Amino acid sequence: MQVEKCDILCLGGGGAGITAAITAAEQGADVILVSKEPLGYGDTRISMGLMSCPGVVEGDDWQHFYKDLIKGGENLNDPELVHIMAEWAPYGLKLLESYGHLFERNKDGKFSKEVVFLLGGHSLPRTIGCPPGGGISMGNSLRAGAARAGIRVFEEVIACNLLFDDKRVTGAVCFDLCRGEVILFQSGAVVIATGGAGWLYYPHTDCNAGVTGDGYALAYEAGAELIDMEQVQFMPFALTYPASMCGVYVGEPSLAAPAGILRNSKGKIILEGLGTMTRAQVTNAMAVELSNGGGTEYGGLLLDLSPNLSSPEGRRMWKVRKERGQLESVRFAYGEDAYRWEKPWDVAPAAHYFMGGIKVNTSGQSSVPGLYAAGQVLGGIHGANRLGSVSLAELFVFGYLAGEAAARECKGQEFSFSKGNEEAVANITGLRGRKGSFKPIKLHRRLQKTMWENVGIVREERGLRAALREIEEIEEASKDLQITPQLSYNKDKLHTIELKHMLTVARLITESALIRQETRGAHLRLDFREKDEENWRRNIIILKNKNKMQFRTEVVKTDA
Structure with missing residues (x-):
C-alpha cells in the first residue's frame, strides 16, 4: 500500500483547497493536495466568476457589507466569521488575481462603479464580474498557482476516512480511482475543502456531480461539530x-x-x-x-x-x-x-449551496485538533441564506486563513502517526467484485429522490420522518451491493464510497430540519410557517458521540 507523508494535507481541488495549499506551502510547509476531480474543477470551475468587493462605490465599506450579510442570513450567522468575511473580501479578489485570473475593470484599468453591479440582498453595488467563462479561467489560474507553489497533487483521489492519533486528526485513507488502489496520507494537520452536497438533490441541482457531501461526512465521523445543516440554499x-x-x-x-x-x-x-x-x-x-x-x-x-x-x-x-x-x-x-x-x-x-457545515473558529479550525475547514464545507458565515457573489470571496479568504493557521500549528512540530488502520483499508479494498443485489448508483437515485421530495424546498414533519425511514432502508440495502471487479476507474466503487458519505449527510440535514420548528431563510416548514425569533434564534449543533448523532442548540452570538 502506498503511504505518503506531509505537514499539511488539503482535501479538495477547488478554490478553497488550492488557496489553503498554496498559503501553507508559502509558509514553508510540506503540502499534499488531494482532489476527487482534476485540479481546479468542481463547482469553482462551473461558476460565473462573480465576486463581492465592498468599497468600490461611494458610501460602501466593509461595515455596510457586514450588515447586509447578517440581514441576508436572517440573524443566524456567526458574527465573528461575518466580520472577517466582510473586511477581508477585497483581499480574496486580489489573491485570486495573483494566481493569474482577471476581473473586469474600467477603461483606466481600475475597479469603479462602471464595473460593479447590484445583486439581491446587497444594499449597494459591490459585485465584480469577469468575461464569459470566468469559472474556467479561475480553475486554470488556480491550477497554475498550485504548480508554481510546488505542491504535491493527487488527482482523481477520494477521501474515505480521516486518521487519528491521540484524539488528533493525522491524515486520511483515500482511494485512487485511476489505479484502483488505496493511498494512506499521514500529516500533521488536515484542511477539508471538499465543497457542498448539492448532488444529494439531483437532478434538481445546478451543482457539479462531485459535490456529494464528502467533507461533512468525514468531519462528522471524526467527531467534529457541524452547524445548521438544515440550511440548504436553492437557486430560484x-x-x-x-x-x-x-x-x-x-x-x-x-x-x-x-x-x-x-x-x-x-x-x-x-x-x-x-x-x-x-x-x-x-x-x-x-x-x-x-x-x-x-x-x-x-x-x-x-x-x-x-x-x-x-x-x-x-x-x-x-x-x-x-x-x-x-x-x-x-x-x-x-x-x-x-x-x-x-x-x-x-x-x-434547484439545490445550489449549503450554508450549514463544519463549525470553525476565525482561523478555520474545527472542534477536533488538527482539523481545519474552508470554503462551502465550512458553516456559520451565511446563516440561513447566502447573498450572491459572496461564496467565491469566501473561498479565498478562508482558504488563506485555514492554510496559514494549519501551517503555523505544524511548524517545527513532530507528530506521531496513527497505526492500526487495517480495518479502514480493508473496508475499501474489499469492495471490488461484490455480488450483491443493488447497484450503488441506483441507491444514489433513491436517496436523491427522497431528499428532493421530502427534504427539499418545502418540509414538514410527516415528510421528514418518511425521509428518515427511506434513509434507513437505503443504509440497509447498501450492505448488499453489486460492484464490478474492474480495477481501474471502477465507478461502482467510487459510487459506493460516495453513497456512504451521502447517507450520513442526508441524515444530518433531515434530523436538523426536524429540530428547527420554524421557517427561517432557506428552511421552509409548512407546519411552522413563521420565523420564531423568541425561541429559534439559535444554531443547531450536531456531533457524533458514542456512535450516535447528538444535537444541541446554542443562542446565536451577538454582533462582533
Missing part, C-alpha cells in the same frame, strides 16, 4: 425541461431586472419586484405556490421578463445578460422567443 431559477437540462442554472433574483414578474400556471402574478429580493425570499414564495398546486406540467412557475422590454434599463439588462452568455442555455432549451425575453421561462428552484 433553473430550467425544468427537457429532462436532460433539468436543474440547469439560469439566474438568481437579480436576473428579473427592474420589471420581471413571476406567474403561476394560470397566469396569476405571484411575485413582483424580484430583482432586489434574496434567493431565500423568492424560493420560499415559489415553494409555497408549487405546494398549493400552482405549478406547470413541468413542475415550475413562469418567469415573465417581457415587461423589461418596455424600458431602456430593461433592454440594457437584456443586453448585459446576452453579452455574459447567461441566456444561451435558455435559448437551447426554450427557443428564440424565450431567449429574447418575449416568452416566459418555465423555472423551478
Whole structure:
C-alpha cells in the first residue's frame, strides 16, 4: 500500500483547497493536495466568476457589507466569521488575481462603479464580474498557482476516512480511482475543502456531480461539530425541461431586472419586484405556490421578463445578460422567443449551496485538533441564506486563513502517526467484485429522490420522518451491493464510497430540519410557517458521540 507523508494535507481541488495549499506551502510547509476531480474543477470551475468587493462605490465599506450579510442570513450567522468575511473580501479578489485570473475593470484599468453591479440582498453595488467563462479561467489560474507553489497533487483521489492519533486528526485513507488502489496520507494537520452536497438533490441541482457531501461526512465521523445543516440554499431559477437540462442554472433574483414578474400556471402574478429580493425570499414564495398546486406540467412557475422590454434599463439588462452568455442555455432549451425575453421561462428552484457545515473558529479550525475547514464545507458565515457573489470571496479568504493557521500549528512540530488502520483499508479494498443485489448508483437515485421530495424546498414533519425511514432502508440495502471487479476507474466503487458519505449527510440535514420548528431563510416548514425569533434564534449543533448523532442548540452570538 502506498503511504505518503506531509505537514499539511488539503482535501479538495477547488478554490478553497488550492488557496489553503498554496498559503501553507508559502509558509514553508510540506503540502499534499488531494482532489476527487482534476485540479481546479468542481463547482469553482462551473461558476460565473462573480465576486463581492465592498468599497468600490461611494458610501460602501466593509461595515455596510457586514450588515447586509447578517440581514441576508436572517440573524443566524456567526458574527465573528461575518466580520472577517466582510473586511477581508477585497483581499480574496486580489489573491485570486495573483494566481493569474482577471476581473473586469474600467477603461483606466481600475475597479469603479462602471464595473460593479447590484445583486439581491446587497444594499449597494459591490459585485465584480469577469468575461464569459470566468469559472474556467479561475480553475486554470488556480491550477497554475498550485504548480508554481510546488505542491504535491493527487488527482482523481477520494477521501474515505480521516486518521487519528491521540484524539488528533493525522491524515486520511483515500482511494485512487485511476489505479484502483488505496493511498494512506499521514500529516500533521488536515484542511477539508471538499465543497457542498448539492448532488444529494439531483437532478434538481445546478451543482457539479462531485459535490456529494464528502467533507461533512468525514468531519462528522471524526467527531467534529457541524452547524445548521438544515440550511440548504436553492437557486430560484433553473430550467425544468427537457429532462436532460433539468436543474440547469439560469439566474438568481437579480436576473428579473427592474420589471420581471413571476406567474403561476394560470397566469396569476405571484411575485413582483424580484430583482432586489434574496434567493431565500423568492424560493420560499415559489415553494409555497408549487405546494398549493400552482405549478406547470413541468413542475415550475413562469418567469415573465417581457415587461423589461418596455424600458431602456430593461433592454440594457437584456443586453448585459446576452453579452455574459447567461441566456444561451435558455435559448437551447426554450427557443428564440424565450431567449429574447418575449416568452416566459418555465423555472423551478434547484439545490445550489449549503450554508450549514463544519463549525470553525476565525482561523478555520474545527472542534477536533488538527482539523481545519474552508470554503462551502465550512458553516456559520451565511446563516440561513447566502447573498450572491459572496461564496467565491469566501473561498479565498478562508482558504488563506485555514492554510496559514494549519501551517503555523505544524511548524517545527513532530507528530506521531496513527497505526492500526487495517480495518479502514480493508473496508475499501474489499469492495471490488461484490455480488450483491443493488447497484450503488441506483441507491444514489433513491436517496436523491427522497431528499428532493421530502427534504427539499418545502418540509414538514410527516415528510421528514418518511425521509428518515427511506434513509434507513437505503443504509440497509447498501450492505448488499453489486460492484464490478474492474480495477481501474471502477465507478461502482467510487459510487459506493460516495453513497456512504451521502447517507450520513442526508441524515444530518433531515434530523436538523426536524429540530428547527420554524421557517427561517432557506428552511421552509409548512407546519411552522413563521420565523420564531423568541425561541429559534439559535444554531443547531450536531456531533457524533458514542456512535450516535447528538444535537444541541446554542443562542446565536451577538454582533462582533
